[in-house]
Amino acid sequence: MTTPTVQFALDRLPVPAHLLDQDAHDPLAHKRQEFMLPGGVIYLDGNSLGALSRRVTERLTRVTTQEWGQALIGSWTAGAAQGQDWMGLPDRVAAKLARLIGAHPDEVAVGDSTSVNTFKALAAALATAHPGRRVILTDQDNFPTDLYVAQGLIGLLGERYELRRVPADDVAAHLNSEVAAVLLTQVDYRTGRCLDLAAVSAAAHAAGALTVWDLAHSAGAFPVELNAAGADFAVGCGYKYLNGGPGAPAFLFAARRHHAAPVALSGWMGHADPFEMARDFQPAPGARRFVTGTPMVLSLSALDAALDVFEDVDLQALRTKSLALTDTFIALLDPVSERLGLTLVTPRDQARRGSQVSYRHPDARAVMAELIAAGIVGDFRTPDILRFGFTPLYHSFADVSRAAQGVQAVLEAYA
Numbered sequence: 001m002t003t004p005t006v007q008f009a010l011d012r013l014p015v016p017a018h019l020l021d022q023d024a025h026d027p028l029a030h031k032r033q034e035f036m037l038p039g040g041v042i043y044l045d046g047n048s049l050g051a052l053s054r055r056v057t058e059r060l061t062r063v064t065t066q067e068w069g070q071a072l073i074g075s076w077t078a079g080a081a082q083g084q085d086w087m088g089l090p091d092r093v094a095a096k097l098a099r100l101i102g103a104h105p106d107e108v109a110v111g112d113s114t115s116v117n118t119f120k121a122l123a124a125a126l127a128t129a130h131p132g133r134r135v136i137l138t139d140q141d142n143f144p145t146d147l148y149v150a151q152g153l154i155g156l157l158g159e160r161y162e163l164r165r166v167p168a169d170d171v172a173a174h175l176n177s178e179v180a181a182v183l184l185t186q187v188d189y190r191t192g193r194c195l196d197l198a199a200v201s202a203a204a205h206a207a208g209a210l211t212v213w214d215l216a217h218s219a220g221a222f223p224v225e226l227n228a229a230g231a232d233f234a235v236g237c238g239y240k241y242l243n244g245g246p247g248a249p250a251f252l253f254a255a256r257r258h259h260a261a262p263v264a265l266s267g268w269m270g271h272a273d274p275f276e277m278a279r280d281f282q283p284a285p286g287a288r289r290f291v292t293g294t295p296m297v298l299s300l301s302a303l304d305a306a307l308d309v310f311e312d313v314d315l316q317a318l319r320t321k322s323l324a325l326t327d328t329f330i331a332l333l334d335p336v337s338e339r340l341g342l343t344l345v346t347p348r349d350q351a352r353r354g355s356q357v358s359y360r361h362p363d364a365r366a367v368m369a370e371l372i373a374a375g376i377v378g379d380f381r382t383p384d385i386l387r388f389g390f391t392p393l394y395h396s397f398a399d400v401s402r403a404a405q406g407v408q409a410v411l412e413a414y415a
């Protein structure tokens with residue numbers, strides 16, 4: 001444990017009147033009460049693990065003590081008409097997610113990890129792509145699991161494909177008649193740079209390639225419009241901005257026109273009638289075919305309850321607040337950043353920004369340890385990135401002000 005160089009009561013740091021005023025007029029301010037946030041710290045890591053909402057604890061108590069504890073096996077089918085059966089849980093969660101990502105409910109499958117869903121989506125995309133094409137185009141700085149999954153799949157397919165890695169901003173320039181699929185993460189986990197989903201999808205299609213989008217840092221952070229963008233396949237995490245809890249089930253999106261795509265991990269829960277116990281795989285209608293095995297009921301229940309927090313949330317308001325939070329943080333640190341050794345790597349252009357702010361710092365690892373010890377919980381990413389995630393559902397402008405003051409104080413003591 002690092003002994004903090006700087007010790008102060010974060011919640012007693014003064015906040016400028018105009019930011020208090022912004023909190024007073026924040027249409028999402030009431031959402032914060034739905035979360036259980038630890039005292040004495042400012043948690044800026046919802047882009048790694050979202051906070052716990054009260055509805056989740058209530059739901060987990062019910063699903064364990066009543067549904068599992070009392071009704072036991074009957075819970076798989078009990079209450080189907082009221083939408084309470086475990087069998088239907090993946091589809092109900094898919095429907096809630098669909099609104100957040102601009103999809104139809106039958107285009108979303110929920111379960112497994114993002115990594116596993118990336119495998120399924122990429123396999124389906126390659127099987128659907130033009131047979132003569134042999135390149136998977138990706139961002140050289142993509143999140144490791146996306147690269148590793150592509151490498152594993154390529155090995156399985158007898159090295160018939162090549163993983164071509166280029167800088168994300170150069171993807172359009174590398175689109176040609178060799179490219180079968182483009183595998184991209186919309187918001188870069190290090191820098192927070194956000195790609196134009198519609199423009200990149202259109203460019204890929206114009207070149208005859210399919211798109212597989214990783215929405216790990218997009219879903220729940222701002223509105224995503226997959227169908228409006230013409231996206232083919234997508235995946236995303238349940239435990240970041242969706243607040244589904246550690247290891248929450250992930251999701252897979254397949255546009256309706258791809259519902260006949262082959263299912264690489266065809267399991268009985270993606271069968272049209274699992275309890276027919278048929279000898280051959282007959283896919284369920286829609287994206288449900290991509291569900292492989294038994295629904296993870298406890299973690300699906302947590303995600304289901306966490307998604308209810310979004311029910312009355314205007315996604316444009318979410319985006320507006322997210323950008324205002326990140327703009328404010330950047331503006332507060334701008335006057336001192338050079339002196340403190342901070343180099344902003346997140347785009348200032350709002351259209352190119354996700355919901356985080358990242359800086360390079362030569363001693364980023366040690367600095368983040370100091371910040372965390374002082375109660376400002378962001379994270380460090382190799383090689384030299386300080387990352388601060390902002391979550392419009394539970395952050396206030398007062399949090400942003402105090403976090404910026406805290407960063408300044410810690411760095412001044414560090415220098």
Ligand SMILES: Cc1ncc(COP(=O)(O)O)c(C=O)c1O
Pocket residue numbers: 113114115116143145146185189214216217237250
């Ligand atoms: C872009 C991106 N993709 C995927 C993942 C994670 O995948 P998984 O949940 O399978 O570990 C993360 C974070 O862990 C991520 O940032």
Ligand SMILES: Nc1ccccc1C(=O)C[C@H](N)C(=O)O
Pocket residue numbers: 047048049189216
């Ligand atoms: N799943 C995790 C398990 C343990 C620690 C971090 C993660 C993350 O999600 C990291 C995140 N994907 C990131 O953008 O760095």
